[in-house]
Amino acid sequence: MLTVFAGALTAAVAAPAFAHCDSVDGPVAGAALRALDARNVNLALPYAPAIAEPEITQAFALAQAARGQGAEAKALADRWFMETVVRLHRAGERAPYTGLKPAGTDFGPAIPAAERALATGEAGPLTAMLAQGVEHGVAERMERARAAREAPSEPRTAAEVPHARARVSAEFAFIEYVEGIHQAMKGAAAHGGAEAGH
Structure with a gap:
């Protein structure tokens, strides 16, 4: 009886709600960038399950090191760290990760x-x-x-x-x-x- 569950819920709320955390300007990617800027990994950790903390912490250290290698390296490191935190957040939800959505993506009302x-x-x-x-x-x-x-x-x-x-x-x-x-x-x-x- 639940074969159209996803469609029913989407029509009921008029938005693909779970996708929000995949966007570049979403809360998870934003927390990842704030963590890098503040040099404090703890700002990103609440957005993924505890089991993901070692991977996020290691990625954070690598991204911080790369950030000091110039503007291009900083941009790549920032993007990679955002993707890492979002991917692990999605894994904690048991949801697929299909990459970061562009900023300004319309997820509905x-x-x-x-x-x-x-x-x-x-x-x-x-x-x-x-x-x-x-x-x-x-x-x-x-x-x-x-x-x-x-x-x-x-x-x-x-x-x-x-x-x-x-x-x-x-x-x-x-x-x-x-x-x-x-x-x-x-x-x-x-x-x-x-x-x-x-």
Whole structure:
């Protein structure tokens, strides 16, 4: 029943939320650069699980040494260290790392809304946006499923089979969407205690 979980959640919140930490101007890469500038690896360590600390610390030392070799070496060292911290952050989330996204990448409205909620302490606009997205997604899929119910659920002839198949597909899409949102809510609660989660 969870085959369309990812699609359901994406439609519900209108953004690929987990991708935010992959961008050059995201919080993980920003922490990596701040650590290099301040010569303090501790600024980057909270963004990856504890098991990654030795690799980050070693990469930090190498990057610091390379930074002193000129502007080009500094740019390469900075990029490499950012990629290292982001890659290990993603590994801590059990998520794939596909490289740094460019600065200014649009990840949709959910991530900025979540960041505003954290900054202001006001969850109302965020929950309203999410509720509106879920309400729209449920209504749209339910309407499709209800319309498809004009077809028989148990076809008696070969000609009725494609219509019955469309009905089953629409009904399952609706149910899986709802179940995907429900599982996402349960998963978010469990993920809240995860180390260096995002």
